[in-house]
Amino acid sequence: MAQNVAEFVWKRLSEWGLSRVYGYPGDGVGGLDVALEKAKDYMHFVQVRHEEMAAFMASAHAKFTGEVGLCYATSGPGAIHLLNGLYDARMDHMPVVAIVGQQARMALGAQYQQEVDLQNLFKDVAADFVMTGTVPGQVRHLIDRAVRIAQTKRAVTVVILPNDLQEMPYSDPPMAHGAVHTGVGYAGPALTPDDEVLRRAADVLNAGKKIAMLVGAGALHATDEVIAVAERLNAGVAKALLGKAALPDDLPFVTGSLGLLGTKPSWDLMKECDTFFMIGSGFPYSEFLPKPGDARGVQIDIDGAMLSLRYPMEVCMVGDSVASLRKLLPMLKQNTNTAWRTGIEKGVAAWWKTLEERAMVAAEPLNPQRVFWELSPRLPENCILTADSGSVANWYARDLRIRRGMKASLSGGLASLGAGTPYAVAAKFAFPDRVVIASMGDGAMQMNGMNVMITIAKYWREWSNPRLIVLVLNNRDLNQVTWEERVQLGEGKTESTQSIPSLPYHKYAEMLGLKGIFVDRPEQVGAAWDEALSADRPVILEAFTDPNVPPFPPHITLKDARNFLSMLPKEPELGSVLRGSLRQAVASVLPSGT
Numbered sequence: 001m002a003q004n005v006a007e008f009v010w011k012r013l014s015e016w017g018l019s020r021v022y023g024y025p026g027d028g029v030g031g032l033d034v035a036l037e038k039a040k041d042y043m044h045f046v047q048v049r050h051e052e053m054a055a056f057m058a059s060a061h062a063k064f065t066g067e068v069g070l071c072y073a074t075s076g077p078g079a080i081h082l083l084n085g086l087y088d089a090r091m092d093h094m095p096v097v098a099i100v101g102q103q104a105r106m107a108l109g110a111q112y113q114q115e116v117d118l119q120n121l122f123k124d125v126a127a128d129f130v131m132t133g134t135v136p137g138q139v140r141h142l143i144d145r146a147v148r149i150a151q152t153k154r155a156v157t158v159v160i161l162p163n164d165l166q167e168m169p170y171s172d173p174p175m176a177h178g179a180v181h182t183g184v185g186y187a188g189p190a191l192t193p194d195d196e197v198l199r200r201a202a203d204v205l206n207a208g209k210k211i212a213m214l215v216g217a218g219a220l221h222a223t224d225e226v227i228a229v230a231e232r233l234n235a236g237v238a239k240a241l242l243g244k245a246a247l248p249d250d251l252p253f254v255t256g257s258l259g260l261l262g263t264k265p266s267w268d269l270m271k272e273c274d275t276f277f278m279i280g281s282g283f284p285y286s287e288f289l290p291k292p293g294d295a296r297g298v299q300i301d302i303d304g305a306m307l308s309l310r311y312p313m314e315v316c317m318v319g320d321s322v323a324s325l326r327k328l329l330p331m332l333k334q335n336t337n338t339a340w341r342t343g344i345e346k347g348v349a350a351w352w353k354t355l356e357e358r359a360m361v362a363a364e365p366l367n368p369q370r371v372f373w374e375l376s377p378r379l380p381e382n383c384i385l386t387a388d389s390g391s392v393a394n395w396y397a398r399d400l401r402i403r404r405g406m407k408a409s410l411s412g413g414l415a416s417l418g419a420g421t422p423y424a425v426a427a428k429f430a431f432p433d434r435v436v437i438a439s440m441g442d443g444a445m446q447m448n449g450m451n452v453m454i455t456i457a458k459y460w461r462e463w464s465n466p467r468l469i470v471l472v473l474n475n476r477d478l479n480q481v482t483w484e485e486r487v488q489l490g491e492g493k494t495e496s497t498q499s500i501p502s503l504p505y506h507k508y509a510e511m512l513g514l515k516g517i518f519v520d521r522p523e524q525v526g527a528a529w530d531e532a533l534s535a536d537r538p539v540i541l542e543a544f545t546d547p548n549v550p551p552f553p554p555h556i557t558l559k560d561a562r563n564f565l566s567m568l569p570k571e572p573e574l575g576s577v578l579r580g581s582l583r584q585a586v587a588s589v590l591p592s593g594t
Contacts, residue, residue, distance in 0.1 A: 005136050005161070006031035008170040009099065009143060010039040015184050016147045018070045018097070020044040020061065020429060022054035026074020028101025028114060031166025046429060046459070049451045051078050053422040055085020055098065056411075056448075060419075060426035062094040063217070063242075063409045064384065068150050069426075072099040075163070076114030079121065084416060086125045086156050091413030092217070092242065093282070093303065095150035097157050098126070104164040105134065122158045129157040133165050137173035144182035151186045154303065189302060191323035198324070201298045201315040202331035208275025208296065210340045211235040214258060214289075217242035217412070218280020218302055218321050223404070225325035226279065227251070233277075234335040236344035238266035240283040241397055242412040244385075249401040252345040257397040259285050260553050264354075265347040267554040278313070280321045282306050282413070300324050355399055357587040363546035364576060365520045368392075368473050371543045372399035374525045375437070375471075378533060379403065383435040384427040386410060388420030388444035391479035394551035396439050407431075418448030424468060425455055432463040435533070438470045443478045443500055445470075450508060453540070457512040460538050468538040472505045475547035483551055486577070490563035492570035509540035520544035548573060548580035552588070 003011070009032065013021075021043060025033045036045050048054045051073040058069030069089065073082050079100040089096040100122075102108070103115045122130045129149045133139050139161070146157040173179035192198075205211065211233045217240070219226055226247060230237050237247055238258040247254050255265035270276070270288060276295040280302070283289070289311050290297075297313035300321060307316035317324060359373035372395040379385075379400070385408040387396035393410065402408060407427070411419035424438035440449050449470065460466050473479075482498045485491045493499075506516030515535045519528040519542070532539045553560070564581075571577055 003170050004031065004035070004166065005133070005139050005168050005170045006035035006166040007038060008139060009161070010035055010043045012140065012143045013070065013097075013147070014039070014042045016068070018068055018147070020046065021070045021072055022046045022048055022057040022426070023072035024048055024051050024054060024074070024078060026078050026101065028075025028078065028103065028163050029072060029161075029166070030163055032072060032099065032101065032161070035166075046425075047455070048422075049454050050448075051081035052084050053448065053452055053455070055082045055096070056088060056419050056422035057085075057426040058096045058098070059085055059089035059092070059094050060386070060409065060423035061430055062089065062096055063092070064407055064427050065430050066221070068147055069094065069096040070099075071096065073101070075101040075103055075118070076116050079116065079118055083121075083125060085422070088411050088414045088416055088419060090125050090156045092411070093154040095154050097146050097150050097159070099159050099161065101166070102132065102160050102162040105162045106164070108162070118160045126156045126158040128153050128155040130160070131158075132160040133162065136165070136168050136170050137179060139170065140172065141180050141182040144184065148186060152189065189320065191320045192327050193317035193319045193324060195327075197315065197317050198328050199331060201317060202328060204296050204298050204314055205233060205275060205277060206333045208233070208335070209337045210273045211275040211277060211335065212269045212273035212290070212295070213237040213277045213279065214240060214281055214283060215243045215246045215279045216240035216281025216283060219243055219246045222280070222321035222325060223247060225322050225329070228329055229325055229332065232329065232332045232334055234337055234341040235277065236265070236269045236341070238262070238269055240281040241393070242409060243281060244397065245402055245406055245408040248404045250403060252348055253341060255344065255348055256351070258283060259288050261394045261397040261551075262288065262554045263351055263398060264554045265344065265351050268347055269344060276311060278311065279325070283310060284413070286310055354588055358584055359399065361583045361587045362522075363549050363580065363583075366522060366525070366543060366545045367549055368475070368543070368545040369395055369399055369549065370522050370525055371471065371473070371545065372396065372439075375529050376401045378529050379406065379437075380435040380533065382406060383437060384408070384431060385437050385439070386420050386423035386427060387439040388441055389415045389417045389480070390441040390443060391483065391551050392439050392441045392444075392473055393480075417444045420444055421449040421452035421470060424470065425452060428463055428468050433465045435465065435467045436469070438468075440470060440472050441479060442472055442474045442476065442503070442505070445472045445505060446500065446503070453509065453512055453514070456538050457514060460514075466537050467533065467535065469532045470538070470540050472540060472542050473545045474502060474505060474542050475545045476500060476502045477547035479547050480551070482547065486567045486571070487560050487563055490566040492567050493572055495572055504542070505540050506542040509538075513537075515539040517541045518544070546576075546580060548576040550581050550584055552584060
């Protein structure tokens, strides 16, 4: 049966194994809209409220499934709206294909309504492939190359389709000079380094006595292999934020997250090691890694461009984490320095006690750490966690003890505010039987989260398990930046930029036909989580928390201390800041009851 270009596009994408697209309609994609209705047996359309959410969802789909994410948008403003979510995918090396509309080919160059130079607009975010269709016979190779390049390079690609082209009859390219004939199918990347490179890496690792490992998103599928190598090397293992789910936190040698949102055991691990083994991570903050020259370095990454970028490595290996570690393991000798591992495990055990002490400290009215500490033992098996940027990411990174089988992610390289709820929606569509929990600050909730709750209200009845919980920390403050002003700039809170309105988020949930729960007292928190986790529909759990509980970094520098002291005369909430900081400082050094 004859098909037009738009119908061919959805069919061809399905032949590549793509079965879900996030988007929003418009006259620039009118042909694609109509064709999508006809394609609903094999292409599931999720209608978002804003194109930025579609791109975030496509990025999250790639993170949680390992598949190519797919989004689409109309011409002009719709295409522009995609950019932030596409940059999220690009900066975290996620494969995403975006299909965007354009004005009719005849109108291009005439300053026509909604005519935007989309080739140039997307040229940075989709540097590996952005192309505009001009004739039907070109469209097959545009779709094939967009998907293949996204898969191969873990990149964002964009196909621009003028609206008149979408409605033209589709025909395969002719057997003629200048035509190309592409096919479907992805072979996968080269998996393992050469044996000689592996032996050199093994020599470095075998010579080490105090070995630190850092794993990121590239090790999410390599849990067993990372554990085996860590046991052989008697190593401690820290996790980059995107690698939170790579190893369960109940392993005594797992030190938790690294960086500003990280743990003291991870800081100590990096600063005291003599050998540093980095696996599948682009962790950006070099000041949290060993000082160059203090440790010999080995790195594995699927992308050679990421090698020796954060630390001067002695041996660099391009390869998949699973395959590379499996080949490396027989070359590794059992490290006999048990004292190193014992010290790491003691530090980890003490840290979890410190976090509990901090969580139980009184606040005005509720300590945000208490909210996460109470959730942690209640996390359902195989649940999926998302978090937004801001101070909420501190508590997500440190206080939630992830177990094997769980998934977790957030906006990493871009660290965009407002990604937590679209990530949760993508997780729920990909795994409708799993419980999904999104952790949001009120700034992110006001920016994007309330928008996405409407999408949740539209679709939740389709999910086999309706449990999706959105935690909102209502602290009336853009909290992470407020603390950065205090500690990094030595300034008090600038109320005109940092204070935000307080809204009854739990009542907003009820207005949408969802469940709303409100908590503002510590003794209520556990019961609130039990109620949310047993609900028969999605939930907003609103926690009315204290903005002046400090998100202490794992290591306080002399500069940080000086800035904090110089800030005090300028701080409009001085009394609350001092009480919150003092309570947390005492909880960090004194056991309960002292």
